Amino acid sequence: MDDVLSWGTIFGKVAVQFVPVWIALVVTYAVSITFKRRLGLYGKLFDSPVGMIGFGIVMFWVFTALFADQIITFDPLAQFSGMKNKPLGTPLAGAGEADYAWFLFGGDHLARDVFSRMVMGARSVLSIAPAATAFAFMVGITLGVPAGYFGGRLDTTLSFIANLVLAFPVILLFYLLVTPEIRLTGIPVILAAILFLFPIIFLTILFNARFFTDPKKRNLYVGAVLVIGLWAYSGLAFNMDPLGVWSMEPNLLNVFVSVVFVNSPTVFRIVRGIVMDLKARDYVAAGQTRGEGPWYIMLWEILPNARGPLIVDFCLRIGYTTILLGTLGFFGLGVAPDSPDWGSTIDDGRKTLNLFPHAAVVPALALMSLVLGLNLLADGLREESLRD
Template sequence: MDETTLLSWGQIIARIATQFLPVWIALILTFAISIRYKRRLGLYGKLFDSPVGMVGFLLVMFWVYTAIFADMIITMDPIAQFGRVKNPPPGTPLKDVVEGQYAYFLLGADHLARDVFSRVVMGARRVLTIAPAATTFAFIMGVTLGLPAGYFGGKLDTVLSFLANLVLAFPVILLFYLLVTPEIRNTGIPVVLAAVLFIFPVIFFCTLFNARFFTNPPKRNLYVGITLAIGLWAYAGLAFNADPLGVWSMDPNLLNVFVSVVFVNSPTVFRIVRGIVLDLKARDYVAAGQTRGEGPWYIMLWEILPNARGPLIVDFCLRIGYTTILLGTLGFFGLGVSPESPDWGSTIDDGRKLLSLYLHPAITPALALMSLVLGLNLLADGLREESLKD
């Protein structure tokens, strides 16, 4: 084929499908194994009895595998500029192609001649690195505070609920905007918030193992010791960038975004957990645990929390979707991880400036963002549908 000729849409789709070959193989294997053993896989296996859940799972896993295999899928460096032509349409060939270089902009390029296809693919890695991890931290903090607030009640519940409502009373987008602006970094507030928020996983898992193995000191000391060693090592690196081995670190822009997501999401999770505990603590199995002489933290973590997993798993999926939208919003406003980052929000912002002339730079990342959030919502619906059958 003459590499000066614009590719047709059929050729573009065929080439894109070929680039995603590792994703198709991974999806086929995942579905084949999951459906084969679905009766042994609990709630996850039941998901494959729900058409809605399967569609959502397919969309989510498509982007998860895209993030994992991004280095194999991309055709060009997502932040490098190629050629002198601005906003070339999809299928445009590169000029002066060197050996080993991909010859076409499959989905066009933006105003800086950066490949849109590669930026969207690599943007999936950026989104799926931050959103699930930050949501997990928010859930751990919300669970750690929501369990005792609902179980003990009293002044502890009053104080924690007031603080949660105080954060929730602030407009979310404005709060995000304030927390991630470059000026806020100079105040040291992100580091202080990180120091407070990032200690909760250590507290949670130490309490979890202590409550479970309290009557078996050797095993308890082993698990708690491992948790403290790994947890405090990660804590020092993530919160203060003080890991001597350099394994755990977070650049200032990423720390701002990460802390903001955790800080904003934690109060909502707290309220959900508190409400569930207020309902479940009157159940017979809680009374049975109290009769056996089990401690309150054992009852909360090993009796109540497992029985609250259905609503929490559903909310976790939905919250990753909300976080994905928030990250896209931040990138759109130029407050993402870094100005040249290929995250979807920044790519949409770069493309919307010439939206009346060229659709491809903005529409492609917007569709990617929409499909991931849609998949998470459908997955949550499927999980909710199956959890109600238990």
């Protein structure tokens, strides 16, 4: 056990640690391919080799985040004596019977296990990027659909605000919004109070428009949205959930709100442009002739026909957000100073890059592979949506 493991042995042991992920991937692919003709655009994705590869890479990291506690070999924050800057496959010094015997991807400059930090970093990234992007889409759709459909002063005003935000360089704006000093001004809480209302507004309008002629269903769905939405809103925006189910750390709130604020104007402009094109279609005129309300036409006639471009942009935007989160972590503005998120880990490894590159290269490759998977997935979805 005193010798460093060979490359083949290292990757074999790594593969064993990822067994829950391999099983989940096999089950996902088997079920998806079996029923792909019944699964709409998602099912058609499995007709595209590029889309299948991208989907596999993305789901690998999704399942890694879900099963991280079973995959990691050590506490990602723990430090181990004698393991500082150790190379890949180094045996753990003084390992007990209950300890895993190896640092599979070596140790960093603080003697922490690089493999475990890489695995847990997937959870850090994927707990923020998709959710924040979804919030940004709800903001952009809620504002972009009426702006494109009605036009006029509403469109002019909202477009001016969006252009005002987009006038700032994205990285600089992002950097300013997540600095610790900004938190003292209360701006993140104000932004959260505004932006976190949009999912509630969007879902309320969506169900009200769909079930307007069926008051029982409308009241049920709208009531559920308001109760659950306002409950979550009180906890996420103000940390005032009496049951303690919904909460967000101040650093996480900073980052989350910043992602939503920076992405929303771009989503708004994309949605606005699509709606302006689709509102001239025959099925919209037919809906107006039938006497359907404008919100029903916007959300249940136009929006479903815009799903292809929006789904593609959603995947790409998660990739952009992942890179932004990595950039913030690299600058020391991540969720927490000792967070295992990939950006922070790359920054930690940068300090010893010339002598011990593994501490920075491993999380950098993980970040690169996730973004690559999202881009390939978006390409596959775009290819299949054009055939739809």
